[in-house]
Amino acid sequence: MDLGLTGKKAIVTGGSRGIGLAIVQTLLDEGATVATCARGKEALDARLDAWRSDGKTVYGEALDVTNAEAFESWLDSSVESMGGCDIFVSNVFSMLKSQGIERWQEAFEINLLQHIRATEKIVPYLPKGGDSAIVFIASIASVMNSNPTETEYGATKAALISYASQLATKLGPDNIRVNCVSPGPIYHEGGFWQMVEKQQPELFKRAQSVSVFNRLGTAQEVANSVVFLASPAASNITAANLRIDGAIIKTVNF
Numbered sequence: 367m368d369l370g371l372t373g374k375k376a377i378v379t380g381g382s383r384g385i386g387l388a389i390v391q392t393l394l395d396e397g398a399t400v401a402t403c404a405r406g407k408e409a410l411d412a413r414l415d416a417w418r419s420d421g422k423t424v425y426g427e428a429l430d431v432t433n434a435e436a437f438e439s440w441l442d443s444s445v446e447s448m449g450g451c452d453i454f455v456s457n458v459f460s461m462l463k464s465q466g467i468e469r470w471q472e473a474f475e476i477n478l479l480q481h482i483r484a485t486e487k488i489v490p491y492l493p494k495g496g497d498s499a500i501v502f503i504a505s506i507a508s509v510m511n512s513n514p515t516e517t518e519y520g521a522t523k524a525a526l527i528s529y530a531s532q533l534a535t536k537l538g539p540d541n542i543r544v545n546c547v548s549p550g551p552i553y554h555e556g557g558f559w560q561m562v563e564k565q566q567p568e569l570f571k572r573a574q575s576v577s578v579f580n581r582l583g584t585a586q587e588v589a590n591s592v593v594f595l596a597s598p599a600a601s602n603i604t605a606a607n608l609r610i611d612g613a614i615i616k617t618v619n620f
């Protein structure tokens with residue numbers, strides 16, 4: 367199937383590793399031009415060099431998305447460099463470091479506010495009446511109530527899904543689609559679950575065993591769904607939240 371992504375212009379946040387990296391790679395392989403960002407300059411530059419030497423058109427800058435001014439200015443300059451923007455994939459998260467009420471503030475900033483800030487900035491650039499799309503990377507933690515270490519993460523991801531669904535309704539008449547994906551545990555180089563595998567092997571085994579496939583997911587499996595939802599091939603799909611979790615969540619997904 368031709369996803370119709372050749373010549374499309376996409377912004378993907380957090381493309382230097384993991385799920386974001388797989389999304390950027392897949393969009394580039396499908397013929398899109400991509401702009402991405404991450405805090406770590408060395409890792410980002412290494413990726414950008416590799417893509418460019420592979421003949422891809424890709425832009426990138428090291429910045430922190432919680433720095434509103436730097437983030438918004440980069441979004442503007444990315445649209446200018448690419449000559450427009452058809453697709454926005456809001457992917458960034460980082461591990462929470464603080465405790466107590468500050469942990470909630472940190473979670474609110476990284477899992478909700480920066481997504482909204484970027485979206486408000488990007489929406490005016492998206493072509494109306496064409497097929498433009500926004501995809502948010504949420505999590506199955508949004509529907510879980512039994513993991514005390516993920517309280518702030520789950521609650522803020524749930525808020526992100528609510529925001530996305532409401533935005534889909536608002537932007538539908540302009541033919542701008544808005545969807546979420548909710549991955550289960552995803553194993554990738556340098557990621558959270560690689561750390562768990564080394565430091566908490568019992569927890570790692572438990573996470574594998576709750577999937578009906580008895581394994582964790584891959585970044586590419588998430589990227590495949592994200593790129594499909596971002597593409598004109600998904601032209602009648604909006605306000606959806608697609609679980610990519612090997613049926614870890616034991617409820618019927620109406």
Ligand SMILES: NC(=O)c1ccc[n+]([C@@H]2O[C@H](COP(=O)([O-])OP(=O)(O)OC[C@H]3O[C@@H](n4cnc5c(N)ncnc54)[C@H](OP(=O)(O)O)[C@@H]3O)[C@@H](O)[C@H]2O)c1
Nearest residue numbers: 380382383384385404405406430431457459460505551552
């Ligand atoms: N992995 C999982 O099991 C899993 C499960 C469910 C949902 N998800 C969701 O999937 C998305 C990606 O997860 P992942 O596992 O691929 O994460 P990851 O491995 O931690 O990668 C996150 C990416 O975002 C960048 N980043 C982090 N904080 C940033 C900031 N403040 N400003 C700019 N860039 C920043 C990172 O680069 P730097 O560190 O250099 O900034 C990196 O490129 C997240 O929304 C996450 O909640 C993941």
